[in-house]
Amino acid sequence: MKRLLDNETIRGLIMVLFSVILAMAVGSLVMLINGYQPLKVYLTLFKGAFFGKRNFLTSLQRATPLVFTSLAAIFAFRTGLFNLGIEGQFLIGAVIATFIGFTISGLNPVFHVLLALCCAVAAGAIWAFIPGLLKVKLKTDEVIITIMFNYLARFGVSYLVNYPLRESAVAPMTPQIKPSAELVRLAQGTQLNTGFFIALFMVLLAAFLLSRTTLGFGMRNVGLAPRFALFGGIPVNKTILMGMLLSGAFAGLGGGIEVLGVYRRFMEDFSSGLGFDGILVALLAKRNPLGALFAAIFYGGLKSGAMVLEWTSDIPRELIGTIVAIIIFFMAAESIFDFIWNLGNSRVKAVTKEA
Amino acid sequence: MTPRETILDHKNKRQNNSAIAVCMKNITKVFPRVIANDHVNLTVNKGEILALVGENGAGKTTLMNILYGLYLPDEGSIEIKGEEVRIDSPDKAIRLGMGMVHQHFKMVPTFTVTENITLGNEPAWGKGIFVDKKKARAQVIALSEQYGLKIDPDQRVRDIPVGLQQRVEILKTLYRKAEVLILDEPTAILTPQETRELFNVIRGLVRDGKTVIFITHKLKEVMEISDQVVVMRRGRVVYTSRTQETTPQKLANMMVGREVLLQLKKTPAKRGEVVLAVKNLTVLDNRGLPAVRRISFEVRKGMVLGIAGVEGNGQTELVEAITGLRQVESGNIVLEGREIGMFNPRRRRELGMAHIPEDRMTTGLNMEANLKDNAIVNSYYKSPISKLNILNFKVIEKFTSRLVKEFDIRTPNLNVVANTLSGGNLQKLVLARELAGKPKILVASQPTRGLDIGSIEFVHQRIIDARDSGTAVLLISAELEEILSLSDQIVVMYEGRIVGILEAEEADEETVGLMMAGIKPDKKMKDTSFKEKPF
Ligand SMILES: Nc1ncnc2c1ncn2[C@@H]1O[C@H](COP(=O)(O)OP(=O)(O)OP(=O)(O)O)[C@@H](O)[C@H]1O
Ligand SMILES: [Mg+2]
Numbered sequence: 001m002k003r004l005l006d007n008e009t010i011r012g013l014i015m016v017l018f019s020v021i022l023a024m025a026v027g028s029l030v031m032l033i034n035g036y037q038p039l040k041v042y043l044t045l046f047k048g049a050f051f052g053k054r055n056f057l058t059s060l061q062r063a064t065p066l067v068f069t070s071l072a073a074i075f076a077f078r079t080g081l082f083n084l085g086i087e088g089q090f091l092i093g094a095v096i097a098t099f100i101g102f103t104i105s106g107l108n109p110v111f112h113v114l115l116a117l118c119c120a121v122a123a124g125a126i127w128a129f130i131p132g133l134l135k136v137k138l139k140t141d142e143v144i145i146t147i148m149f150n151y152l153a154r155f156g157v158s159y160l161v162n163y164p165l166r167e168s169a170v171a172p173m174t175p176q177i178k179p180s181a182e183l184v185r186l187a188q189g190t191q192l193n194t195g196f197f198i199a200l201f202m203v204l205l206a207a208f209l210l211s212r213t214t215l216g217f218g219m220r221n222v223g224l225a226p227r228f229a230l231f232g233g234i235p236v237n238k239t240i241l242m243g244m245l246l247s248g249a250f251a252g253l254g255g256g257i258e259v260l261g262v263y264r265r266f267m268e269d270f271s272s273g274l275g276f277d278g279i280l281v282a283l284l285a286k287r288n289p290l291g292a293l294f295a296a297i298f299y300g301g302l303k304s305g306a307m308v309l310e311w312t313s314d315i316p317r318e319l320i321g322t323i324v325a326i327i328i329f330f331m332a333a334e335s336i337f338d339f340i341w342n343l344g345n346s347r348v349k350a351v352t353k354e355a
Numbered sequence: 356m357t358p359r360e361t362i363l364d365h366k367n368k369r370q371n372n373s374a375i376a377v378c379m380k381n382i383t384k385v386f387p388r389v390i391a392n393d394h395v396n397l398t399v400n401k402g403e404i405l406a407l408v409g410e411n412g413a414g415k416t417t418l419m420n421i422l423y424g425l426y427l428p429d430e431g432s433i434e435i436k437g438e439e440v441r442i443d444s445p446d447k448a449i450r451l452g453m454g455m456v457h458q459h460f461k462m463v464p465t466f467t468v469t470e471n472i473t474l475g476n477e478p479a480w481g482k483g484i485f486v487d488k489k490k491a492r493a494q495v496i497a498l499s500e501q502y503g504l505k506i507d508p509d510q511r512v513r514d515i516p517v518g519l520q521q522r523v524e525i526l527k528t529l530y531r532k533a534e535v536l537i538l539d540e541p542t543a544i545l546t547p548q549e550t551r552e553l554f555n556v557i558r559g560l561v562r563d564g565k566t567v568i569f570i571t572h573k574l575k576e577v578m579e580i581s582d583q584v585v586v587m588r589r590g591r592v593v594y595t596s597r598t599q600e601t602t603p604q605k606l607a608n609m610m611v612g613r614e615v616l617l618q619l620k621k622t623p624a625k626r627g628e629v630v631l632a633v634k635n636l637t638v639l640d641n642r643g644l645p646a647v648r649r650i651s652f653e654v655r656k657g658m659v660l661g662i663a664g665v666e667g668n669g670q671t672e673l674v675e676a677i678t679g680l681r682q683v684e685s686g687n688i689v690l691e692g693r694e695i696g697m698f699n700p701r702r703r704r705e706l707g708m709a710h711i712p713e714d715r716m717t718t719g720l721n722m723e724a725n726l727k728d729n730a731i732v733n734s735y736y737k738s739p740i741s742k743l744n745i746l747n748f749k750v751i752e753k754f755t756s757r758l759v760k761e762f763d764i765r766t767p768n769l770n771v772v773a774n775t776l777s778g779g780n781l782q783k784l785v786l787a788r789e790l791a792g793k794p795k796i797l798v799a800s801q802p803t804r805g806l807d808i809g810s811i812e813f814v815h816q817r818i819i820d821a822r823d824s825g826t827a828v829l830l831i832s833a834e835l836e837e838i839l840s841l842s843d844q845i846v847v848m849y850e851g852r853i854v855g856i857l858e859a860e861e862a863d864e865e866t867v868g869l870m871m872a873g874i875k876p877d878k879k880m881k882d883t884s885f886k887e888k889p890f
Contacts, residue, residue, distance in 0.1 A: 212745055212746055212748075213741075213744050213745055213746065214735055214736050214741050214744045214745075214746060215744065217728065217731075217735050217746060218735075220724070220728075221721055221724065221728065221732065224721055224723045224724060225717065225720075225721035225722070225723065225724070227680075227717050227718050228717065228718060228719070228720060228721045228732070229721075229732075230680065230699075230700055231678075231680060231700055231710065231712060231718045231719070232700070232732030232733050233699075233700050233701035233704045233705075233732065233733050234701070234732065234735075235699070235701060351699075
């Protein structure tokens with residue numbers, strides 16, 4: 001017997017619709033209590049996010065780093081790993097790319113950008129690889145180690161921009177990168193740059209890696225059924241290492257692109273929260289790379305819409321933040337609970353011996 | 356008649372046919388592209404044992420899941436004690452007096468026996484906020500004594516063998532005051548001894564006025580324990596009979612739709628050189644205690660070496676050590692003259708090892724992945740399944756559908772997630788994959804667990820065929836009959852040691868049975884637990 005849509009799919013669609021309505025309702029309630037008109041606020045928010053060329057392009061620009069950090073999260077999740085160090089890997093990638101960007105001069109722009117980004121990828125990858133290695137060799141918990149590595153990265157980077165790499169006397173920031181290292185902006189009046197195209201390409205690459213390659217096959221089996229993976233002949237430890245490595249690589253690349261494309265120098269605290277936002281976006285996208293693209297645009301849009309709202313209305317930014325948080329939370333609620341549950345429970349363990 | 360009256364009036368009278376415990380009418384359940392139950396009618400008399408049989412994927416588990424409130428039927432109605440009810444959750448089912456022990460257990464491994472039994476219904480104090488642990492423990496002990504289901508209330512479930520885990524599951528249903536017990540293939544994981552004990556328990560329950568629905572693939576058990584038998588095929592009930600009025604042959608015929616050869620045809624083995632040698636092997640269990648103690652044996656090309664033994668006597672650890680899932684404490688594992696004790700499973704597989712694990716749910720299969728992923732786990736990195744690390748979907752599709760056809764795996768398509776398959780079909784998927792290559796050594800642990808008789812016949816033939824084409828087979832089974840009919844040589848294990856090694860001709864059920872209990876055979880058998888020299 002054939003059916004067009006099975007019950008599962010219908011249930012999924014209803015769930016999404018339901019959570020959107022619920023989120024809007026709860027948000028409305030918060031606004032009404034504080035004496036604002038929900039309809040007007042939502043309208044401004046979504047207009048600010050997606051209507052008008054400038055608003056839309058700004059949303060895409062804000063989505064760009066999220067695409068990378070969410071891909072980073074997806075690679076770790078799929079392998080059954082909880083890389084909470086995306087934030088740090090992103091920072092390390094950003095600072096290395098900046099360094100290459102302002103120290104070297106006289107390079108062909110293509111090579112200069114490529115060199116800076118490759119270094120960012122390598123740096124992010126190494127920064128994630130170490131916790132992976134510790135997990136495989138010493139059985140340490142990657143959650144704890146990656147969080148520690150966030151602090152290490154933050155303090156290390158802070159030291160760098162405050163002392164050896166500091167240029168400005170007023171603020172802790174590095175010199176500007178050379179024009180040859182800049183990613184080209186795409187339109188006047190926005191900071192959207194060619195980094196967005198790299199993001200699109202990476203989404204496709206990630207989707208391909210995960211579904212069509214032997215590495216992706218290994219990852220999803222290690223992530224879902226580690227004992228089965230070991231039994232069947234998948235090299236579990238190697239796959240764990242590759243999962244961390246790729247996760248870090250995407251995060252590092254995101255950091256590099258953010259400085260080369262948007263800020264063009266490294267400033268302290270410029271990226272705060274992008275790593276964790278990436279995890280949220282990945283959850284929102286149900287760990288699917290293509291989904292992550294749309295979820296990142298949605299999330300980026302909400303953020304830039306919130307900015308517009310802040311400028312054009314008298315609603316305090318804390319309230320705006322609360323409303324955005326409510327929307328995201330309801331949409332990802334199921335995944336978030338899953339995430340927290342797994343954090344405390346069934347995670348991939350490294351294999352004792354692998355000769 | 357109210358149920359209470361029924362119990363009082365007819366205590367100890369099993370011939371009371373007038374009272375009906377459960378009546379399922381016209382039940383239909385459709386899954387995407389599968390009709391699991393097709394207008395099924397089932398009547399279960401109170402105080403009786405009903406055996407539900409049928410080939411793999413016939414819809415037995417689905418029907419029982421409906422009765423237990425796990426699925427709502429698409430059509431049909433259910434009456435319990437004559438009253439029409441809507442069972443939309445297991446909670447509702449439990450309130451109506453249903454209790455179910457699933458084919459694949461559902462317990463919290465890290466909880467104790469007591470915690471698992473009382474979970475969700477703990478006796479409480481302080482306005483129901485705190486669990487009264489003492490009382491819970493006392494209740495569990497009382498219950499276990501009442502029904503003769505011996506357990507240790509304080510052990511953690513993950514530390515006890517499956518036979519005991521099953522008792523815990525049964526006690527859990529009794530703790531919740533079940534009147535109708537549904538047991539889904541309870542004997543698949545039991546030794547003959549444990550099965551006898553279970554049957555005694557079941558008889559006791561029925562004497563107490565309870566009703567039992569019992570799913571099994573073993574016709575001997577149907578004949579031994581049931582009052583009524585129902586046969587399902589492809590979602591329908593095709594045969595119903597009082598047990599006394601039918602025969603195993605008739606049942607087999609109704610199940611499979613053809614004559615089943617209950618006797619295997621095989622020629623004497625042509626033994627070749629030694630393929631796998633285990634020397635003085637010691638392996639520790641999860642608690643760090645020796646489970647396998649200085650064991651030695653050899654498996655030769657073209658023969659089946661059977662390992663007999665009551666479950667929990669070190670077989671699991673032995674197999675895990677041989678296949679690379681568990682560390683070797685001391686001793687050697689040698690494959691074609693090469694020490695492999697330190698190799699990971701992939702390397703062992705590359706040297707020609709195939710492994711049918713006893714646990715298909717967490718080891719043999721990825722239940723969250725589709726059939727194709729499951730089919731290629733041991734070959735995904737090899738040509739033609741993948742080239743240059745890129746999977747070839749077309750080849751995978753073809754390969755998987757070949758396995759599905761060859762082993763008659765009942766599935767709507769290859770993209771369904773494994774956990775939608777029936778228990779027996781899951782087992783067939785594991786078998787199909789592991790037998791697909793031409794292994795030099797096949798380690799088969801409980802290979803036919805959960806299979807219907809037609810499939811068992813087929814799989815036994817495939818194992819013998821593999822043997823005849825030169826594979827060395829190491830067979831581990833709790834099923835003594837299986838060991839006796841397939842093996843050319845039999846090793847009997849007891850408490851991690853080898854009690855003796857027998858040639859097929861000198862082995863019979865009684866001798867092996869005694870040895871399984873740790874009783875050394877008399878002089879006519881050679882004692883080979885220390886000096887290994889099979890022949
Ligand atoms: N959740 C599900 N989703 C989709 N299909 C299912 C699901 N559960 C069962 N099926 C299908 O329904 C059919 C009947 O399955 P069921 O588990 O009832 O068989 P069974 O008689 O218990 O077999 P076995 O003896 O192998 O345990 C099978 O073809 C199976 O693939
Ligand atoms: Mg079943």
